[in-house]
Every structure is written in C-alpha cells, then in structure tokens.
Amino acid sequence: MMAVEKTQQDGQCIETPTHHLADELLLDYAAGTLPEAVALFVTAHLTLCPECRARVKRLEALGGGLLETMEPTAAESGSFDALMARIEAGEPDICANDTRSASEETSETSETSEKTPPSLPRALQHYVGGDVEAINWQPIGLGVAIADLVIDRSGLRAFMLKVPGGRKVPKHTHCGNEYVMVLEGAFNDEFGHFGRGDIEIADGEVEHQPIAEPGTDCICLAVTDAPLRITGPFGWLFNRMSKL
Amino acid sequence: MDQCKPWAVIRFGEAVVMQVMNVLDAPKTVADGLHRPHPGNGDMPPYFAVERPRLGSNRGTAASGGRAGGSGKVREDTAVSLTPEIQAALLHDIATRGDRAAFARLFAYFGPRLRAFLIRGGSDPVQAEELTQDVFLSVWRRADSFDPNQASVATWIFTIARNRRIDVFRRGNRPALDPDDPALVPAPETAPDDWLEAAQQSRRLSAAMKELPEAQASLLRMAFYEDKAHSEIAEETGLPLGTVKSRLRLAIAKMRTGLGVV
Known part of the structure; x- marks a missing residue:
C-alpha cells in the first residue's frame, strides 16, 4: 500500500506523508479498541472510502482468525443448556445489529445517485442532530467556526471545523496530533489538495498553512489529542491564531 | 506521553500492521480440494x-x-x-x-x-x-x-x-458504519470469488497463527485485543520497547511465511 491512486470518485484515500497511520487506526477500529472520538472519525471516513472499508474487512478477518487461535476457556457445565433456555424463553437478541457488511451497498447506487447525498455521514448526523445546516457553530474569529461533537476525559476531542472559502488558516504547528477530514469544500496546503473524504494528519512536526478553496466554505471533521492545557474550551485554536 | 495514549496505540508497530495488510492483500493461492463443487447442484x-x-x-x-x-x-x-x-x-x-x-x-x-x-x-x-x-x-x-x-x-x-x-x-x-447511509460512497464491483477467500483466508490465518511461538502470538493478541499502547505492553511484559516491536515484526513475518507469502 504505497501511494493510493486517485480515482474519479470522491472520498479516495490520498497519499500524505503519514498516510500509513491510517492503517494503524483501521487496525484499532477493527479490534474495537478506539476511543469514541477517533472511532467517529474513522467511521465517517469509512463511509466515504470504499478502499478503507475493504481494509477494515480484511483486518476483521484477522480478528476472526485470532479468535480461532485463542486458547479455549472451558465454560461451567450447563452453559449450552442455559443458553438454550434463554433462547426458548424468547429472550430478545440484544447484540447490536450493525455488523452487516458495508459492501452490500453496491446494489442501491443507481437509485440514490440522482439525489445529492448529504454532506454528513449518518454517524456524524447522530451527533450533530442533522446535516450540515444543523451544526451549532461557535465562531472563534476570522470567520472560522467550530462545533464540538465529542470531548473525552483523556483530552481527545472530535469537532466540526468551518473555514470560509478562500480563507487562509494561519501557519501553525500542533502540540498534539490532529486528523482532519474534508466533508464539504476543499483546502490546499504544502502537502497537497484535500477534497471530500480526504484526510490530513498533522503532528508536532508538521507546519502547514491550509487555504480553503474559493467558493463554498470548507467544512471538516477534526480529531485532536492536544492536551487541554490552555484555558477556555476553544483555547487550542486561539493558541494557534496567536502564532500568526 | 499518557495524554497521547490513543495515538501511541496508533503508532504501535506501524511496520507490523503494514505487513499484516500485505498478508491480507496477498494474492489468492489455488483453492484446495475442499472447494470442489458438488456435482449436480448446478442451481x-x-x-x-x-x-x-x-x-x-x-x-x-x-x-x-x-x-x-x-x-x-x-x-x-x-x-x-x-x-x-x-x-x-x-x-x-x-x-x-x-x-x-x-x-x-x-x-x-x-x-x-x-x-x-x-x-x-x-x-x-x-x-x-x-x-x-x-x-x-x-x-x-x-x-x-x-x-x-x-x-x-x-x-x-x-x-x-x-x-x-x-x-x-x-x-x-459506538459510532457505527451504516451500510444504508445515502452518503456512503459505493465500492466498485466486488470480486466474484470473494466467498472462497473468506473461508480460505480464515483458515490460512489461523494456521499461521498456530505456528507462531507463544511469545510472539501473545504480543499480537495483546495488540489486537487489548486496549494497550506499545509502551504499556512493554511495561506489562517487562520487555524493552524495542524488543516488543521487533518480536511483533517477527511474528508477522512468520505469519507471512506460514501463508506462503514471501
């Protein structure tokens, strides 16, 4: 998996200096060990990226293979009888029924292609309460706005980010890691062009100056693990601005 | 470092995962006799x-x-x-x-x-x-x-x-992918012989896993099943960080060999 070739479709995985980190994320996603904020990010990307969905599927196959090699732990006797008793008592199926593979999607493309698809994958709409127009933007200056989706105790944070079309984001580095995925519009920086579904990964060593493409606002999903050591909920971005 | 734990997980054995992906992307080998179609079941x-x-x-x-x-x-x-x-x-x-x-x-x-x-x-x-x-x-x-x-x-x-x-x-x-999401970008045509691959891949993977020395297999399971950063795994096993990483690489390399992928 070196450079991933571009296709005419939106949502391709693009080649970035750190593109291989995506595989690390996908492994943890397949293993089910990602924190919510990151899992949300990955899920949103998977919706837009058939290539990564296929990779997750293969990693899940590894999970199945690993399951088979587990050293079996014997149950107490009567385990199967207890299970059958639960079944016969009509107990409902309580496991989440969302394991259906996403590659069953292929059949319905023709009917949905006529309508413009929503900008936000359903996983995101669940947090936002609707599509893009439902986002509760908090302006943070220079026309840039954000809307928090998930903040966890470890400081991981998932949020929507809006940069007006044509606007330059001040040159900055990151004190933690940051993943950004474009959902509407596009931006360019020293590392290339980022359109819908494209991910840019930045860490403390990356300095860049994203410029939103003229026209529509550039709306992104971002996840950061920057420690929340700056006062105020939006301090991290103010901190960036101050580096201008 | 603690604050960065999830990302530390992400960094965990980058090369290792790349190799896993290579294994999983490996070209299919000839199906074994188990897959012979049953005569007379044409429909x-x-x-x-x-x-x-x-x-x-x-x-x-x-x-x-x-x-x-x-x-x-x-x-x-x-x-x-x-x-x-x-x-x-x-x-x-x-x-x-x-x-x-x-x-x-x-x-x-x-x-x-x-x-x-x-x-x-x-x-x-x-x-x-x-x-x-x-x-x-x-x-x-x-x-x-x-x-x-x-x-x-x-x-x-x-x-x-x-x-x-x-x-x-x-x-x-737990954010979950919705296969009916209208925003979902569809995959290109699925390979028609995927059904063979699923079973085959599973068998080859578990066979390769069984061949692994326990020290390596357990690290791989730790990485896959437990919510642990590589530094935590090192701490828990008492192994130096570098050893954890190199053993994992070794484990995956052996899996590749076991799968007949060189």
Whole structure:
C-alpha cells in the first residue's frame, strides 16, 4: 500500500506523508479498541472510502482468525443448556445489529445517485442532530467556526471545523496530533489538495498553512489529542491564531 | 506521553500492521480440494455447492440428542477443530432448519474461544460467560443473515462479540458504519470469488497463527485485543520497547511465511 491512486470518485484515500497511520487506526477500529472520538472519525471516513472499508474487512478477518487461535476457556457445565433456555424463553437478541457488511451497498447506487447525498455521514448526523445546516457553530474569529461533537476525559476531542472559502488558516504547528477530514469544500496546503473524504494528519512536526478553496466554505471533521492545557474550551485554536 | 495514549496505540508497530495488510492483500493461492463443487447442484449458489460433511443427528456429536435437556449435556470439546467450511455449513443448517445439534457444535467450538477472547479483553469469567451467551443468542436468531460471501463464520462472530463488548463496557456511543447511509460512497464491483477467500483466508490465518511461538502470538493478541499502547505492553511484559516491536515484526513475518507469502 504505497501511494493510493486517485480515482474519479470522491472520498479516495490520498497519499500524505503519514498516510500509513491510517492503517494503524483501521487496525484499532477493527479490534474495537478506539476511543469514541477517533472511532467517529474513522467511521465517517469509512463511509466515504470504499478502499478503507475493504481494509477494515480484511483486518476483521484477522480478528476472526485470532479468535480461532485463542486458547479455549472451558465454560461451567450447563452453559449450552442455559443458553438454550434463554433462547426458548424468547429472550430478545440484544447484540447490536450493525455488523452487516458495508459492501452490500453496491446494489442501491443507481437509485440514490440522482439525489445529492448529504454532506454528513449518518454517524456524524447522530451527533450533530442533522446535516450540515444543523451544526451549532461557535465562531472563534476570522470567520472560522467550530462545533464540538465529542470531548473525552483523556483530552481527545472530535469537532466540526468551518473555514470560509478562500480563507487562509494561519501557519501553525500542533502540540498534539490532529486528523482532519474534508466533508464539504476543499483546502490546499504544502502537502497537497484535500477534497471530500480526504484526510490530513498533522503532528508536532508538521507546519502547514491550509487555504480553503474559493467558493463554498470548507467544512471538516477534526480529531485532536492536544492536551487541554490552555484555558477556555476553544483555547487550542486561539493558541494557534496567536502564532500568526 | 499518557495524554497521547490513543495515538501511541496508533503508532504501535506501524511496520507490523503494514505487513499484516500485505498478508491480507496477498494474492489468492489455488483453492484446495475442499472447494470442489458438488456435482449436480448446478442451481445452487457456489457456497452451498461445496461438498461438505453431512451434519445431523447421526454424526455422533455430543449434541446429537437435539433439544437441550433431551439427551443432555453438550460436551465442550475444545480439542475439536472445525474447518471454516464446516462452520459455514453448520450455520447454514441453523438458519434453514433450526438445527440444534449444529448449533451445539458451533457453540462447543467457538464458546470457549470467545470466553477466552472476552477474558483477555478484561471481562471476568462471569461476564465472559454472559456475553458469550448473548453473542450466541444472536448467532441463533440471525443465522440467516450470515453471508458467506462477506465473511467467515469466525469473523462474523468476532464482529458481533467485539461490538457487544464495546457496548457493554464502554460508556458513550459506538459510532457505527451504516451500510444504508445515502452518503456512503459505493465500492466498485466486488470480486466474484470473494466467498472462497473468506473461508480460505480464515483458515490460512489461523494456521499461521498456530505456528507462531507463544511469545510472539501473545504480543499480537495483546495488540489486537487489548486496549494497550506499545509502551504499556512493554511495561506489562517487562520487555524493552524495542524488543516488543521487533518480536511483533517477527511474528508477522512468520505469519507471512506460514501463508506462503514471501
């Protein structure tokens, strides 16, 4: 998996200096060990990226293979009888029924292609309460706005980010890691062009100056693990601005 | 560093995962004899045309009495091994005729492994037992939704268990992909012989895993099943960080060899 070739479709995985980190994320996603904020990010990307969905599927196959090699732990006797008793008592199926593979999607493309698809994958709409127009933007200056989706105790944070079309984001580095995925519009920086579904990964060593493409606002999903050591909920971005 | 834990996980053995991906991307080898189509089943989909062992009450499984409480105890025969094809056939029998003997065999095989998986992930034995039953209750009820073209039985059960574990033990939501999402960018055509690959891949992977020395296999499981950063794994095992990484690389390299990928 070196450079991933571009296709005419939106949502391709693009080649970035750190593109291989995506595989690390996908492994943890397949293993089910990602924190919510990151899992949300990955899920949103998977919706837009058939290539990564296929990779997750293969990693899940590894999970199945690993399951088979587990050293079996014997149950107490009567385990199967207890299970059958639960079944016969009509107990409902309580496991989440969302394991259906996403590659069953292929059949319905023709009917949905006529309508413009929503900008936000359903996983995101669940947090936002609707599509893009439902986002509760908090302006943070220079026309840039954000809307928090998930903040966890470890400081991981998932949020929507809006940069007006044509606007330059001040040159900055990151004190933690940051993943950004474009959902509407596009931006360019020293590392290339980022359109819908494209991910840019930045860490403390990356300095860049994203410029939103003229026209529509550039709306992104971002996840950061920057420690929340700056006062105020939006301090991290103010901190960036101050580096201008 | 602690603040960065999830990302530390992400950095964990980058090269290792790249190699896993290579294994999983490996070109298919020639199918073995198990996949020979059954003559005279021309109108059946390929999966059901596979010649498979007859399953049923005369097969001498401990569950052959059928109903629970009938001829009684299901022996948890942990030594028995079921090929992916037999697993799929058992599930098919569960789906089409509510075959309890088939269900018992599947449970006898996967139950103890699932328990081990759950305990490994931090469940106590009581929780592990309960979750295992939850998962198998689902297996019984939704056996007909299993699609052998999409995944092996082991993988299917793994994903149900994985999601159940997250839902039970993690506070907050578990973002999940919705295959009906209108925003979903569809995949190009699926390869027609994927059904072969799922079972084959599963068997090859587990065979390769069995060949691994325990020291390496356990690190791989730790990486896959436990919510641990590489530094935590090093701490827990008492191994230097570099050794953890190099052993993992070695493990994956051996898996590749085992899979016939050089």
